[in-house]
Amino acid sequence: MSGNSREAGRTTSSRVLALLGAFSTARSQMCLSDLARRSGLPITTAHRLINDLVDWGALERLADGRYAVGLRLWEIGCLAPRQRDLRTLALPTMQDLYVTTRENIVLATRDDDQFLYLEKISGAHSARTGTEVGGRVPLHATSVGKIFLAFSEQDLLCAVVDRGLTRFTRHTIVMPGRLGQALCHVRQTQVACAYEELAMGISSVAAPIFAPSGELQAALSIELRSSADVQRLIPAVRTAALGLTQRLSDLPPRDRGASRTGVPIELVHQAVA
CATH class of the missing domain: 3.30.450.40 (GAF domain)
Incomplete structure (x- = not known):
């Protein structure tokens, strides 16, 4: 993903990476507001990008509305x-x-x-x-x-x-x-x-x-x-x-x-x- 962000100095790629980088072993499941806060993105921007990541398989939407790392991203990580x-x-x-x-x-x-x-x-x-x-x-x-x-x-x-x-x-x-x-x-x-x-x-x-x-x-x-x-x-x-x-x-x-x-x-x- 690429492109210019409406936020000064941030590309679409950097915003997507910020969302993915918000996850850690201590925070393996997060809600939309937490992801937006930890990535420094507005809620609306985070929501739109998260939907794209869910559609692609990088993230998974859980039954309680929270998000977790998806299988597609795990598969790529295993290739390191x-x-x-x-x-x-x-x-x-x-x-x-x-x-x-x-x-x-x-x-x-x-x-x-x-x-x-x-x-x-x-x-x-x-x-x-x-x-x-x-x-x-x-x-x-x-x-x-x-x-x-x-x-x-x-x-x-x-x-x-x-x-x-x-x-x-x-x-x-x-x-x-x-x-x-x-x-x-x-x-x-x-x-x-x-x-x-x-x-x-x-x-x-x-x-x-x-x-x-x-x-x-x-x-x-x-x-x-x-x-x-x-x-x-x-x-x-x-x-x-x-x-x-x-x-x-x-x-x-x-x-x-x-x-x-x-x-x-x-x-x-x-x-x-």
Whole structure:
């Protein structure tokens, strides 16, 4: 869709994207007024564009009058190479890891200055963590986030520190120096742990998945109740991540997906100095 908007500086495409961008894992179903407010559009404009999106299949109108993402948009999203290829590669390993641990198994990839959950496997007895496929959370308060901070470029760490480290629980690392020390340990051990740093009662352990070039590709994590023994799961998640790194090296280059440049250990110190 294209064309000029009656609102200064906004094309029809930008308005449609604003409507789609209003949805999130926390707001997966919204009424017309909420969509208009979150997209910054007048009600009449939002209503007209939403009708077009419903007709095309990008949105679905629910029985109660609210709107949700439609199957057509989901089908297109599934075509994203990084998501499709990583999920296909990792699912067998994730299933094996779940059978062994009976805990939440999560695959994540970086999306700008946050990370995106690509896949999750859990069961009836797994801890309820609030993690959802497609969800995003801050980088400094989770084990997966620490993996991305430790093995990505210096600019990412600097940006996260400059914005301030939000406290979610009394255990959240909010001092740049302490975060720097934690990331140095992550790079040395290639394992990251988070103990009730995002939510009380929930801990996690993660390991990096590297591309054949040595650059960070993704991260694999186990999320569990904080009363469980996190340390005993470190060998399992580390071995699984190493296996996925090896499987990536066996793929043809076109199937490996995007990766991120690792940051040298000394730059972690500089970024938080």
